[in-house]
Amino acid sequence: MDSNKSAPEIILRAQGITKRWPGVLALNNVSFNVYAGCVHAIVGENGAGKSTLMNIISGTYPAYEGDVLLRGEKVSFQNTAEAGRAGISMIHQELNLIPYLSIAENMYLGREPLTALGTIDYRKMHRDAAQVLERLHFTEDTHKPVGELRVGQQQIVEIAKALSLDAQVLIMDEPTSSLSENETAVLFGLIHELTAKGVGIVYITHKMDELTKLADYVTVLRDGNFISENRVENTTTDEIVRLMVGRERKDFFVKQEHPKGEKLLEVCGVSLRDSESRNKYKVKDVSFDVRAGEVVGIYGLMGAGRSEIFETVFGVHPKGTTGVLRVKGEEFMPKSPAEAIRRGIALIPEDRKCDGLVLDMDITQNISLASLKKILKFGTLCKKAEVKIADLFRSRLTIKSHSARQKTGELSGGNQQKVVLSKWLLTDPQILLLDEPTRGIDINAKNEIYKLIDELAGRSLAIVVISSELPEIMAISDRIITVCGGRITGEFTRDRFTEENILRASLPDSTQTRKNS
Ligand SMILES: Nc1ncnc2c1ncn2[C@@H]1O[C@H](COP(=O)(O)OP(=O)(O)OP(=O)(O)O)[C@@H](O)[C@H]1O
Ligand SMILES: [Mg+2]
Incomplete structure (x- = not known):
């Protein structure tokens, strides 16, 4: 936006919003402006109230105290459809798509275009869907069921759905958490297009570098309170992080050296056939090993076959x-994940909602789910022991919750991720496979998780971590393997860790380059 201009027009204002949940004050008299033609970022630790505030503006939570003013007029949306009609749409942090419906059906759910006869106009629906998706450079067939897409692709469908509404206020809740670098670049380009047209964008993120790249304004929330609103150019990342945590930033994580023991896991020439086309492979001829006490990082762009490598080791695709x-x-x-678990392997999956967590169950039940045998006493569940264990993890990983019996569906996104981690740590694995373990986790809690990984290596676990964040994977790994197109394209020991080395090896033409060099 043009910084010479006076303050931009306020399209929407949330004024003195208070929201209570049983046991928590999620928002305490918070005000927030959406400015025309600007990106307004909201930051804050896990559970600070970011998603709650935006869910109120977008009609998901109709009950709250305070006012929402759209161009100066008070509105009170009873649901997201009403907000949508008023020009407000939201891309949710937790994907809300229906797996067995197609891409197009998901995008136009509840507002399908109709023919003159009043039946659903499928041709128009698919045509419109394809048009919106094209703006996102997304080429999958719009008839494909959403359940067959990987998480990042589902996120793009979610973005497309919001875009198709032609909103004046577009809210994005951690939209890039599972997008590849390319997909992220496309999204950023689109955000610039939209702001140039006067759309007001709200952008929730834990990635500080996105603030400087993207945002005009940044608002900090802490424990449900409004802390500050600043123009991005008038502040610094350090300042923002300090405001977020309310104290000086904790020490950065420094990896410890641990003695390496025997090879706990060896992967030798493993391939995984693509179930859709016979002659294609999702994983091709992959070999590596991991010793006790070692952390091996797997780096690659989204869709490089990283998660699939884990799935083969975990018995997800025995055929x-x-x-x-x-x-x-x-x-x-x-032959199955159950067999892998019995052999001491744990996989913490990327998509916590599908594979990791039962949202209707409480924290305690979720944590003990994969370790029931351990908690059984004379064949009955020892409830006390169960809660005690859950409490241990709650304090250890600072899971923000009012009791161990709170439903996980009521936790903020980052705190749900911490429950998933706890659940698998309790199985006491010897081989730990972590797929994007810090997705959606705030800065301080990330450090806690790095420390935990380091500590587990110190206890002689063999750990393999997938991460899309280079600084993260370089900080925690002893060795990094790069993958591209289902193959291993490079391997680096700590003395050869540079962002450039690793990134270059993971790009699509890297196999070729390596052969030639
Ligand atoms: N449906 C719900 N029922 C009960 N409590 C809830 C519900 N949704 C959120 N909360 C609570 O409200 C508080 C704020 O949560 P919110 O999801 O807004 O956090 P957030 O800032 O988006 O965090 P994150 O970065 O982890 O996504 C948390 O304490 C959370 O547990
Ligand atoms: Mg959230």
């Missing part, structure tokens, strides 16, 4: 997998 796996030197090809 399509070929090659040899060894656990502690013994050949072991799991």
Whole structure:
């Protein structure tokens, strides 16, 4: 936006918003402006109230105290459809798509275009959907069920859905948390287009570098309170982080050296066939090993086959997998995740909502879900022990919640992720596979998770971590393997960790370059 201009027009103002949940004051008299043609970022630790505030503006939570003013007029939306008609739409942090419906059906759910006869005009629906998706450079067939897309692609569908509403106020709740670098660049380009047309954008993020790249204004929330609103150019990242946590930033994580033991996991020439086309592979001829006490990072762009490597080791696709796996030197090809768990392998998946968490169950139940045997006493569940364990993790990982019996569906996104981590740590694995473990987690809690990974390595676990954040993977790994197109394209020891080395090896033409060099 033009910084010479006086303050931009306020399209929407939330004024003195208070929202109570049983046991928590999620928002305490918070005010917030959406400015025309600007990106207004909201930051704050997990559970600060960011999503709640935006869910109120977008009609998801109709009950609250305070006023929402749209161009100066008081509005009170009873649901998201009403907000949508008034020009407000939101891209949710937790994907809200219906897996068995197609891409187009998801985008136009509840507002399908109709033919003259009053039936659904599928041709128009698919045509319109394809047009919006094209702006996002997304090429999947709009008839494809959403459940068959990977998380990042689902996120793009969610973005497209919001875009198709032609909103004046567009709210994005951590939209890039599972997008690739390319997809992120496309989204940023689109955000610039929209602001140039006067759309007001609200952007929730934990990634500080996105603030400087994207935002005009930044608002900080802490524990449900409004802390500050600033123009981005008048502040610094350090200042913002200090305001977020309300104290000086905690020390940065420094990895410890741990003695390396025996090879706990060996992956030898493992391939995974693509279930859709016979001659294609999602994972091709992958070999690596991990020793006790070692942390191996897997870096690659989204869609490079990183998660699929984990899935083969975890017995998710026993039919399509070929090659040899060894656990502690013994050949072991799991036929199911249950078999892998029994052999001491744990996988913390990328998509917590589908694979990691039962939102209707409480924190305690979720944490003990994969370790029931451990908590069984004479064949009955020892409830006390269960709660005690949950409380341990709640304090250890600072899971913001009012009791161990709170439903996980009521927790903020980042805190749900911490419950997933706790659940798998309790299974006491020897081999730990972590797929984007800090997705959606705030800066301080990230450090806690790095420390935890380091500590587990110190207890002789073999750990493999997938991450899309280079600084993160470089900080926590002993070795980094790069993947692209389902193949390993490079391997780096700590002395060769540079962002450039690793990024270059993970780009699509890297196999070729390597062959030539
Ligand atoms: N449906 C709900 N029922 C009960 N409590 C809730 C509900 N949704 C959110 N909360 C609580 O409100 C507080 C604010 O949560 P919110 O989701 O707004 O946080 P956030 O700032 O978006 O965090 P994150 O960065 O982790 O996504 C948290 O304490 C959370 O547990
Ligand atoms: Mg949130």
